[in-house]
Amino acid sequence: xxxxxxxVCHVQQLERLGRTLVIxxxxxVLLGNDSLLxxxxxxxxxxxxxxxxxxxxAQDYFFIAFNDFxxxxxxxxVVGLPAYDNYLVSLAVQQSVxxxxxxxxxxAFHQTDADGNFAGHGRNESGFNAQRIxxxxxxxxxxxxxxQYETKYVVNTSTVTVEKRHKLKNI
Numbered sequence: 001x002x003x004x005x006x007x008v009c010h011v012q013q014l015e016r017l018g019r020t021l022v023i024x025x026x027x028x029v030l031l032g033n034d035s036l037l038x039x040x041x042x043x044x045x046x047x048x049x050x051x052x053x054x055x056x057x058a059q060d061y062f063f064i065a066f067n068d069f070x071x072x073x074x075x076x077x078v079v080g081l082p083a084y085d086n087y088l089v090s091l092a093v094q095q096s097v098x099x100x101x102x103x104x105x106x107x108a109f110h111q112t113d114a115d116g117n118f119a120g121h122g123r124n125e126s127g128f129n130a131q132r133i134x135x136x137x138x139x140x141x142x143x144x145x146x147x148q149y150e151t152k153y154v155v156n157t158s159t160v161t162v163e164k165r166h167k168l169k170n171i
Contacts, residue, residue, distance in 0.1 A: 017098035017149070017162070020065035023089055024101060025058060025144055026108035027051035043109050053103070056143045059085040060108045070095045075132050083129035086142030093141045093148070101147035105160045 029051045037043060054060070073091060077084050092099050140146070152161050
């Protein structure tokens, strides 16, 4: 799907996809006392120079187009605890919701501190969601590379396209 006028095309593309969940991974940047960010323009530059894209099993943002998501099928889980992101993406894939991985075109900048990127896994309640969801759930469908679509930036036209992945990766 190609776009000429980005603002209009994004809506048109999502309408063609129907129920849509847009997801993406974050870029982790270890920031110490010596590396403060003062200006918004410093964020993408710092991410490119010092950032590391987080794993495909961790999504950090979710956009639901037209508020059309099968929420009635979602088990009571806690947002922000491990397994929530994979559960939501896998449920979308299984319920025929178009999942778009926007990692390549939307920057989610995560400031990492001394606690590291897995600090949430060390909390007492970190296993709550996995316990609520159950062991038979298809977590492998909940990774970013399981998305049926992905965004791509087209340099010569300065546009973003949504394209079907040729094959699902790592599932």
